Amino acid sequence: MQQVPGTDRAETERLRERIATVLERARRRTVGLTECLDEAELVAQHSRIMSPLVWDLAHIGNQEELWLVRDVGGREAVRSDIDELYDAFKHARVDRPALPLLDPAQARVYVGTVREKVWDVLERTPLRGEGLLRDGFAFGMIAQHEQQHDETMLATHQLRTGDAVLAAPATPVVRTPVGGEVVIPAGEFTMGTDTDPWALDNERPAHPVHVPGFAIDAAPVTNEQFLAFLTDGGYDRPELWSESGWAHRQEAGLVAPQFWEQDGGGRWWRRVFGVMQPLRPQQPVVHVCWFEAEAYANWSGKRLPTEAEWEKAARHDPVSGRTRRFPWGDADPSELTANLGQRHLEPADAGAYPAGASPAGVHQLIGDVWEWTASGFDPYPGFHAFPYREYSEVFYGGDYRVLRGGSFGADEVACRGTFRNWDHPIRRQIFAGFRLARDLRSDEH
Known part of the structure; x- marks a missing residue:
């Protein structure tokens, strides 16, 4: 040595x-x-x-x-x-x-x-x-x-089908559910990183981005909220879907999030690693594709956040003006701040990690569910492939959509405020959900 x-x-x-x-x-x-x-x-x-x-x-x-x-x-x-x-x-x-x-x-x-x-x-x-x-x-x-x-x-x-073979403790109990939205004022912040030694090439280089003011949901969209879209005929209304989204919804026969099942009495259940569980109303919806998230956003009158909006909400401290590693600061994640590392086998209810909220009051940006954004997967200005082109560069462009924040199945070593995931908009097997954003009205600026 x-x-x-x-x-x-x-x-x-x-x-x-x-x-x-x-x-x-x-x-x-x-x-x-x-x-x-x-x-x-x-x-x-x-x-x-x-x-x-x-x-x-x-x-x-x-x-x-x-x-x-x-x-x-x-x-x-x-x-x-x-x-x-x-x-x-x-x-x-x-x-x-x-x-x-x-x-x-x-x-x-x-x-x-x-x-x-x-x-x-x-x-x-x-x-x-x-x-x-x-x-x-x-x-x-x-x-x-x-x-x-x-x-x-x-x-x-x-x-896989068959008996359950995995087990984990239940997620934390939530006494005060989180809802509503948070306003993020217009301004510049530093997106990406030059300082995290293990950040991958698509997270680099750090660069200033001006983001117009916007509002973002304080928590991911929940099962209860998504069920309202479903029961309002969301899967049967082509006006809510993009042309390509509606074509996929018809071809794939989408009628509900993957692994949701309805019993004869009209009650909804969700299969979780071989175990059927009653749908938990306040749990973030998971196993939805980008097209489903887009349709829900249209139904709600909002939109998916851009990747820059998501990262600003997750990393920018409006008081100090600095950019953090994580919403809660620079410290590594803990069991009090984020649901990561397969510690649990499902997302925790909205509001389960108040210690992990951002300074602006946005919750569960890290862990629980990967969050679809409106952005395609493209390089940052000044991108340099390292150590090989096949990690990121060959995937730029195309129909890929960026996901942020990690899931209950992501480990902290592969999840940070700058980490970028990407997948095709039809994918549902990943542990993906979403939250919504909207432009500010004139009286909110």
Whole structure:
């Protein structure tokens, strides 16, 4: 291990400990999401839009090997013969079950062998260089990658049929539900980041953005609110939908959020990882696509916030004028500020995390549900792809819509005030909901 004198050495060791912590946390989650199922369930494709869980497992190990063992560590390959099998750009998800994949036992041995080599690489890496080595970026990138696939695997668990295999404590009890909206005055704020060492390329660079004044909902749209749209015929009124949205609603047969079911008595239920639960009125609606969110916004007379509006509401402190890491400040998330990390298996009711509210009084911007925005996925001014084009650049443009804020299934290492997620507007398997915004009236400026 390279020796660094004084304070620099102590800081390097603290960084090394943090890296070990986030890598271990991600791996515990990966193990928990795969050890609970038998081999047949791991190799099955539970949805055509998702990979078999065993593919995700070995892909996690392969990316860790490519970047940390071979690139950062300069070590010999563990399994170079499987690189193409686990290249996400070589094979569509629907085709992956037919590939000669590692079986569950082989995949576990493989990811375990890779991780043992990574511990040795971490011990010997100075973490003080540039590029991939700067502030341990490569290790942070891989921890984020594993957690992102863990959230994808969690979504696959929600799509599978059969008995429940996952469990978690109930979400906090809400004594004072949150509603209404908050006015965010016009002005400039700093969007994106140059200072977060593990921020990914699409979050960079920091740049000033002037945002006109707007109002934004204090909480995400709830099941109760969305049910009102549904019962008012929202799914049967083409005037509420865009042309492409209405075409998709008809083709896909959308009649309610995914996993909602109505019994013979007219009562609505929601399937949550194999368990049928009565619809919770104050819980943020989840598993809705962008087109459904857009139609609801039209029905309500509002709109989806832009990405810049969302980030300003989440990060800008109107009193000090500074831009924070999170709505509540610069401290890492905790169980008091946000519903993250699969601590619970569903969103918490509106108002469950008052300590996580922004200075302006906007709640649950981090965690619970990814929030659809009105914005397409495009680069920031001055964008530079790093460390490879396929993370962000190849996805810019097209029909992608940006989601912000993370979900109950996102880990804090892969969720921050600047973090950008994106998906096609038809996607519902992700843990996505939304909140609304509107332009200010003349008397509100």
